[in-house]
Amino acid sequence: xxxxxxxxxxxxxxxxxxxxxxxxxxxxxxxxxxxxxxxxxxxxxxxxxxxxxxxxxxxxxxxxxxxxxxxxxxxxxxxxxxxxxxxxxxxxxxxxxxxxxxxxxxxxxxxxxxxxxxxxxxxxxxxxxxxxxxxxxxxxxxxxxxxxxxxxxxxxxxxxxxxxxxxxxxxxxxxxxxxxxxxxxxxxxxxxxxxxxxxxxxxxxxxxxxxxxxxxxxxxxxxxxxxxxxxxxxxxxxxxxxxxxxxxxxxxxxxxxxxxxxxxxxxxxxxxxxxxxxxxxxxxxxxxxx
Amino acid sequence: xxxxxxxxxxxxxxxxxxxxxxxxxxxxxxxxxxxxxxxxxxxxxxxxxxxxxxxxxxxxxxxxxxxxxxxxxxxxxxxxxxxxxxxxxxxxxxxxxxxxxxxxxxxxxxxxxxxxxxxxxxxxxxxxxxxxxxxxxxxxxxxxxxxxxxxxxxxxxxxxxxxxxxxxxxxxxxxxxxxxxxxxxxxxxxxxxxxxxxxxxxxxxxxxxxxxxxxxxxxxxxxxxxxxxxxxxxxxxxxxxxxxxxxxxxxxxxxxxxxxxxxxxxxxxxxxxxxxxxxxxxxxxxxxxx
Numbered sequence: 001x002x003x004x005x006x007x008x009x010x011x012x013x014x015x016x017x018x019x020x021x022x023x024x025x026x027x028x029x030x031x032x033x034x035x036x037x038x039x040x041x042x043x044x045x046x047x048x049x050x051x052x053x054x055x056x057x058x059x060x061x062x063x064x065x066x067x068x069x070x071x072x073x074x075x076x077x078x079x080x081x082x083x084x085x086x087x088x089x090x091x092x093x094x095x096x097x098x099x100x101x102x103x104x105x106x107x108x109x110x111x112x113x114x115x116x117x118x119x120x121x122x123x124x125x126x127x128x129x130x131x132x133x134x135x136x137x138x139x140x141x142x143x144x145x146x147x148x149x150x151x152x153x154x155x156x157x158x159x160x161x162x163x164x165x166x167x168x169x170x171x172x173x174x175x176x177x178x179x180x181x182x183x184x185x186x187x188x189x190x191x192x193x194x195x196x197x198x199x200x201x202x203x204x205x206x207x208x209x210x211x212x213x214x215x216x217x218x219x220x221x222x223x224x225x226x227x228x229x230x231x232x233x234x235x236x237x238x239x240x241x242x243x244x245x246x247x248x249x250x251x252x253x254x255x256x257x258x259x260x261x262x263x264x265x266x267x268x269x270x271x272x273x274x275x276x277x278x279x280x281x282x283x284x285x286x287x288x289x290x
Numbered sequence: 291x292x293x294x295x296x297x298x299x300x301x302x303x304x305x306x307x308x309x310x311x312x313x314x315x316x317x318x319x320x321x322x323x324x325x326x327x328x329x330x331x332x333x334x335x336x337x338x339x340x341x342x343x344x345x346x347x348x349x350x351x352x353x354x355x356x357x358x359x360x361x362x363x364x365x366x367x368x369x370x371x372x373x374x375x376x377x378x379x380x381x382x383x384x385x386x387x388x389x390x391x392x393x394x395x396x397x398x399x400x401x402x403x404x405x406x407x408x409x410x411x412x413x414x415x416x417x418x419x420x421x422x423x424x425x426x427x428x429x430x431x432x433x434x435x436x437x438x439x440x441x442x443x444x445x446x447x448x449x450x451x452x453x454x455x456x457x458x459x460x461x462x463x464x465x466x467x468x469x470x471x472x473x474x475x476x477x478x479x480x481x482x483x484x485x486x487x488x489x490x491x492x493x494x495x496x497x498x499x500x501x502x503x504x505x506x507x508x509x510x511x512x513x514x515x516x517x518x519x520x521x522x523x524x525x526x527x528x529x530x531x532x533x534x535x536x537x538x539x540x541x542x543x544x545x546x547x548x549x550x551x552x553x554x555x556x557x558x559x560x561x562x563x564x565x566x567x568x569x570x571x572x573x574x575x576x577x578x579x580x
Binding site: 004 | 293294295296298299302303306309310316319320322323324325327328330331332333
């Protein structure tokens with residue numbers, strides 16, 4: 001997806017929140033905001049590519065490689081504390097319920113606006129799971145692909161959210177799954193550290209994209225990621241950033257012919273809402289067949 | 291006042307609102323937003339200097355010289371329709387009441403956040419006038435300066451607001467007043483057209499700053515404005531933009547020694563709140579003696 005003019009204030013307000021939270025003097029904050037704002041004014045292929053440049057610059061200019069370390073630890077800890085409750089919630093028809101839960105947990109996001117990972121998160125999440133409706137066609141094709149696949153690539157999104165992803169992993173043929181997280185910290189996206197912290201690495205093979213983009217930029221991904229992408233018979237794609245970077249990128253010769261990408265995410269901004277003919281806040285279950 | 295890192299998202303969100311309202315295709319809006327965002331990332335002496343560059347660029351790049359024509363006409367018309375009511379409101383101790391009204395009307399602002407110039411504006415304004423308290427020292431010195439002055443320079447701020455300024459002008463020695471508006475359209479700041487529209491030009495001598503800054507940049511002002519500035523025995527300065535550009539600029543040799551600048555404005559953002567030891571939303575009656 002190409003960036004739109006709506007993306008510019010969104011990115012600026014995001015880095016403003018990040019810069020405000022950094023322990024830097026006022027003058028350094030101004031210089032940093034100016035530099036990051038100049039980056040935002042550049043041309044990008046996709047909005048997550050802009051975030052890649054921003055977080056690379058923050059790391060290089062301030063030495064702060066991960067402004068969201070604490071936020072991610074808190075999200076993981078909160079979701080882990082809810083795990084028994086969430087598991088009980090999904091008792092009936094676990095796969096279907098956990099698919100809903102996994103999408104609902106995508107609301108944990110510090111990229112756009114405030115996260116919703118507060119104290120009342122358990123209640124919110126519970127309500128949302130019950131309100132979510134998976135389109136019949138999506139669910140049917142998901143089951144078929146899952147049963148047929150020899151290799152499933154699961155591309156994750158945010159910390160905290162990956163605890164719900166872990167519940168979904170439990171409902172899938174675990175031995176066939178390769179679970180991909182970000183190669184470097186970017187916003188509150190899950191990294192290898194997060195996967196280790198919640199014990200996901202003990203359940204499935206976890207790899208990284210090898211990249212700092214909060215999405216997939218094929219030109220920057222590691223060989224290992226690209227190899228797994230090319231071998232996958234089914235690709236599960238969580239979150240808006242992954243959607244923005246994978247929905248319309250050419251994939252011929254990069255993934256197997258006929259492979260389906262199953263996108264699950266909350267629609268978080270106007271450009272994506274318009275692109276998907278949905279509303280901000282809607283749940284998106286979208287299939288792309290290559 | 292120097293810009294701070296808080297000014298960057300504020301400027302970006304402002305131009306986003308402006309660009310959103312322009313009749314341009316999406317691609318042109320993106321290119322325009324990128325160009326304006328690059329400007330915002332530059333170094334400026336004051337925040338209004340940034341707005342000068344932005345509105346000059348909007349005019350040059352789009353041919354739209356005044357995106358706020360309609361907004362300003364509406365603000366003027368609304369305030370003119372309230373004039374009898376406002377005049378009645380100020381019947382008791384007109385000067386004191388009208389000083390309050392003139393400050394309260396500074397809430398009409400499209401530069402920061404939304405304006406408050408809606409249908410319920412009369413009620414809001416009435417409440418605010420009653421809540422405003424003019425510091426005794428300010429009022430006392432204002433009266434003294436007014437009685438002593440041979441020449442009063444009144445530097446205006448926004449359209450609509452100038453109707454309240456006109457009521458204040460009625461309480462001052464009109465023949466001694468030179469009333470200054472912006473030389474070119476910038477945000478919803480009052481221009482000569484607005485002064486003519488409300489009939490202010492029939493009451494006092496109206497000049498312009500000769501400049502597009504929503505404040506005073508001495509290097510860009512017309513000779514006529516600088517001459518009136520140098521001759522004034524009392525300077526009344528409305529609005530935050532004029533405050534930001536005139537509170538700490540060197541004025542020795544530019545205005546008469548001992549002259550007082552009487553600033554009246556609503557505090558509209560964190561940097562100005564911190565600078566003035568006030569809160570956002572507070573009323574500021576501040577004197578600068580040169």
